[in-house]
Amino acid sequence: MNTNVNTPSPNGAITTPTRLTGSEILWATLVGEGVTDVFGYPGGAILPAYDALRKFPIRHVLVRHEQGASHMADGYARATGKVGVAVATSGPGATNLVTGIATAMLDSIPMVCVTGQVSSKVLGTDAFQEVDITGVTLPVTKHNFLVSRAEDLAPALRHAFQIARSGRPGPVLVDITKDAQQATALFDFDAAKPAPYRPHPMLKVEENGLKEAAELIRNAKRPVILAGHGVMQSGAMEQVRSLAERAQIPVALTLLGLGGFPASHPLNLGMMGMHGESWVNHAIQEADLLIACGMRFDDRVIGTPSTYALKAKKIHIEVDPAEINKNIKVDVALVGDLAEVLEQLLPQISGRDGSAWLKTIDASKGAVAVRDIKNLPDSGHLYAAHVMHDLWRITGGNAIVVTDVGQHQMWEAQYFHHEHPRTLITSGGLGTMGFALPAAIGAKVACPDKEVWVVAGDGGFQMTSPELATIVQEKLKINIAVINNGYLGMVRQWQEFFYDKNYESTPLVSPDFVKLADAHGIAAKAVRTRGELAGAVEEARAHKGAYLLNFLVEKEDSVYPMIPAGSALHEMIRRPGKNPLVERPDDI
């Protein structure tokens, strides 16, 4: 048995079997897995781990609330595709992670959360700060572990990373008792390697399915590709593009799919679903073939299932067999990694003339665009759409935009045209307010050379605004756009449309965000008019440190188009021809 002292390799990895404490094993395993940054908050039950941290080449970002840690790990993962890591103590530290874990679960984000746990001797006794966190997170993790022996630590952690990364990615939690952190064991990174990844047994691409799919594509008159988050998860951007170009098929994107297919591509239709443009949703309803790529027919995307794309045959290419026929019954299911399936499918697809269908779709676009708010003369009002449009124009679309949840999220999706993958980071599945600021910190830590913008509403921003201090402590250059409409905007919109304008509990009093930023030592400015907009954005970008812009936008603006819950995809509430706030061209 080799019990040498640490012999780290250049990247700090310990390559020879070494006797270490559980705490050291934790960090050594993380280093071995390629982890360079973690987000966390200390406490009694994880203190041994924190004590050992300084010996390892890992950057620890101290958050202000553990929810921030899980969102940061999530943003880190979304920006890079790597596994994000969050660390918290037992009890309240661990439960504070839960919202971030659930957010990662619903959007299939690879993440490992490490929590401290009370000593194994008192497990189950309601000891101080004891919570059964593996029980609590059971439904919101891909898998979780309770480790109470130092020797089990490396295998559990390595297995956790494997699970987080493999198949359909997701969050994994490893709960480590305090005594396991303190005990010693022989650390052998290689020996702790998990058994080879066992793919889902129901995952197999059938030769027949490929043939059938190719046949359907060849014969389709009005096909549409639906591109989801899976395009990026699988790295299938090239393959989707080849499919679209080879067969001249237009591509509609889900919210999380934005960036998976270049916005400027002539075959890009834009975002589908509840706030998708009318031509996109109409094209889907009129299609005779849908090719769903790495998307799961979420209810925000389909309207009502019984009215969804009734004329279309459906091909579903998806890595998770449990998604097949879950919301929408499909004709051909190709279960497997999207990029691999498309590689197999592409040789069977040859040039196809799609011009007639593309022309039909195009004809329905023009008129709608005219009434777009950004084309209207300056009325003195500042609209969120203006902000999004200018952010896109001025950054050249090259920034990573991290949005919160609400109206601004939809305006961002409509007006910021994402050209590249991983440039839009947003909570799609869970719709977690408070996500943006911490997730942006994660993204910036992961990509220090990229321009990062937070786009948040005045409501959601306040849910996690203490993380402003984290930005300062970590000296991060992050630009923040608060879209301040004085309301919980999206809820106000629902109240306007469906609850008789009963604005119950949605008007929102906020602190002066400029002063709030100032209190943190962050430069800031309020923007009230369209005229000030571009200059302010330039100023924020040019400023060396973090910068907050408080955009005081039109209070009662709504996101159009909108499909009311329970309606079909084509039954949209259109942009109004006449808006009480602004004169618009006649109804189109």
Added chain:
Amino acid sequence: MIHTFVSYVDDKPGVLTRVSSLFRRLNINIISLTVGRSERPGLSRMTIVCEASAEAGHRIRASMYKLENVLDVDDIAGAPAVTRELALIKVAATKDTRSPIFELVEVFRARIVDLAPESLMIEMTGVESKIEGLIQVLTEGDNEILEVCRSGKMTMRRGHHTSRVLKALGAGAIEPEDGASQTQQAEEGAVVEPE
């Protein structure tokens, strides 16, 4: 419709919770769930019976496979299989009222496994409907049923079916022998018909 899943899972703490929690999440009621050791050390075998739509079967199976501790899931559906349940039934009976019960027990090929001055206990294995049949005739015969304990269903495919995973795992898996599999499918399930 009724689905019956047979699953091999790791014999580890918390695995039962993971599986049952999955059904709760899918909002599917479990009718019966039996777990016990299997022919493989370290692996438990579960039989899960639930009521769900026909289409749900695929999704339940696919979702179970997503659980890290689940190695194999077989959806028995309409395939030829043997299904059994064990029931212990305690009936009020004195020395003077026992004999009609003894007769019933005989007809149903059940067994008396305990006799007390004021009660007796019947053990019976069989398909669900047969157990229900016995309970029914006991009740109709004006017997007071004091306690019923039923195990839930256990199911095994007929013939040589060996689960794919066990085969893949190598050692311990029983290689099928051709010819040894042609067991006749017995008629089962008549309400009061003895086997």
